[in-house]
Amino acid sequence: MFKSVRGNAIKHVKARLLFIFSTIALISSFLVFFPFSMYLVLNEDNQIAQHLVSFKQIATKHYTLEQNDFAQLSPNVSAYYNQEALPDRIKKLIPLAENDITRHRSFFSDGFVVFHSSFTDLQGKQIPLYLTIDARAMEFGDDGWDVLLLISFALMIFLITFLRFSLRRVFDGLMSPITELSHQLQHNPNDNFAVSDRSIDELQTLTRHLNEYKQMKERLAKQELMFAKYASHELKTPIAIVLGAANLQGMKDDPVFQAKQRERILIAATNMHATVEVLLNIVKQENANEANAMRTVSENEISQDKFRTKLSDGVELRFLIEPDTQTNMPEPVLHMIIKNLVNNAIRFTPKGRITVHIDSNAVSVTDTGCGLIGNTETEHGLGLLIVRRLCQSYGWEFELRQNPEQGCTAELNLLPISN
Template sequence: MMKRSKSQPSYYSIKHVKARLLQTFSLIALVTSFLVFFAFSLHLALEEDDQIEHHLVSFEEIAQSYYQLRQVNQAQLSKSVTAYFDANMLPKRIAQQGPLPLGKVTKYNTFLEDGFLVYHTKFQFNEQTIPLYLTIDSRAMDFGDGSWDTLMLISMLLMVFLIFVLRLSLKRVFDTLMSPISSLTHQLASNQDGAFSITEHSIIELQTLTEHLNSYTQMKERVARQELMFAKYASHELKTPIAVVLGAANLQAMKQDEAFQTKQRELIIKAANGMQQTVELLLNIVKQENSSPDSLSTKVTEQDLELAKYHSSAPKDTKVTVQIEEGTTVNLPLIAVRMIVGNLLDNATRFTAKGEISVRISSQEICITDNGSGLNNNNDIEHGLGLLIVHRIAESYGWQFTLSNNTNGNGCCARLIRIDS
């Protein structure tokens, strides 16, 4: 397919389409008007010939009465009508036409001279048959009272005026229909970040098109945000298992002891499985695909949460206590519970240099409190991505997450309460 140059104006642009449409409409209107005008003029001409014929025939009785009074060979009955009572008296141009049909009006026209009409009849006078020829020039009478040319001019001006008005009307209608499309094209070309918009008086199809454009734009932005969130969440959550895999792989090459290598392989497999579950969970929360969280029922124990590393990594003067209500089941995947508790414990140990961190879990609540520095303008920012992940998991599975300072002013409390039960 041949490509057009960007600098070359498009033959199919709205501007050119409108120009071609107006030209085509003007041509059609002009031809149609001319045909109508020609038909109307022809009809008037034929009507005028009929009127002249009736006028000529109406002089038959007048001619007979005139002959009965004067017995002449010809007589001028009116300014335009002449009567001949002898065929030999006919003018040469009439006589040359040959025998004239009896009882009929005969019309003769030529391109070089004006035509004429002849009415041939006969009547009885003193027991004699007298021929009668009534003649009149085809242009001898003007039934338009001399205003035929003026009438033609007015008709032409009216025709041009109608074409002009209809052209303006078509242009207005075309602009009304096409202006929303031009607006949408400009908005698309300008790469605007806002929603597409057109006037409320636009046709329904264009309004529907605009709604779909806005829907696709929102979808595109949502997908971009989901990809960005997944990248952030994955980089945050996969750092530890990747470090475990790398460390176990390096250690495995250092010893040939079969039991040691088996242990490292188990660590690698466990970390890889954890990464797979983490990725699946992160994909779910960024896409918000959990439409029926109540279908999940996960039993939670202290061993499942693998909290040993938090006991060892906590500051020297900080104690971590865990209390899980017996028979606790939640509508969260186990990897999600680990991710929630892990992120909240990471934040708690970071801002608690001395004191106690308490973890309490039941079927309806997950609560982690500390007596550290609490929330302020600085560490509120440092909590960052971990708390955002907790918030998204809670939102996806029907839990409400809050983070607030303790009532006694020491430390803060992170609480998730199940509201979709």
């Protein structure tokens, strides 16, 4: 593929636009100037013909007085009363129509106009009459015509130049915000985009959307980094357990010891499998068809003893699961949500109480710890990012709020199904 010589940058577009409009202006000026000039020439030619016809009565009276074959009626008009007295250039046009105007090369310097008529003298004799005038005898003259053309041409050039200047100013005014945005995008990509308040509304809207997309991109990049850290953290522990148990198996041949290591490997692999499934559901959104499938929540599916081993002294953990509770979240998903929320509450509750309440429409974890501090997506644990994504996948709304008295509450509410 060959690159086009004419680029698509703003300066190239402006140059093409100015060239196109200058060409249009030049053609338009010519189309106006040429018909107008032709109208002046034709009108001048008609005026000369009418001027020539107006000398008929004068020529008739002159013949009555002098009865010559030729008479110079004015500096420009000549009268002939005999066909033989006509100059050779007029004789070549005979016969001429009577009472009619005959033009010969009337638009050229050697052209002339002839008016042929007749009249009756005092003796009753029919006398022919030929009135002639040069085609350019009464025009402005060569110097005047050149001046008129020069003035017209200068006016046309002035109008084209003024049009180019005006068009350039308008184009620069329209394109300057886009040029400014392009410069900011190339040289200051980390700053917010801004245009003048005088810019058109569409460009201001575009600027706002660019800033929103920039913030969204930064937020998504931050979330992806947090997601990667969380996935790494969740997978490192079971992998370490599997590797450690596998190495220990080679140290002893005791059947009881071997069975214990196999059990550790099996539990770690099962937990890792559940974690991978949940993470894949978040990334691939494969759970879209399962969002409406309900199941009954069992008290045994949540291992409360694992959480209690992490509690500080003086912290009480209570689980309240309503009877016949149903949810659309699979067991690994619900377990990961509870684990993340409880671990987050344990982290910020050095003493007091943590209460987990689960029913068909809501899941809440309430603590009496230090409450919300800093950015909830970073300070309160990477697990909250996983909770938010799982809630979005299964149609739940997640909220983390400060308690009126002490601590905070992490709550999930099932959104109503839209028809």
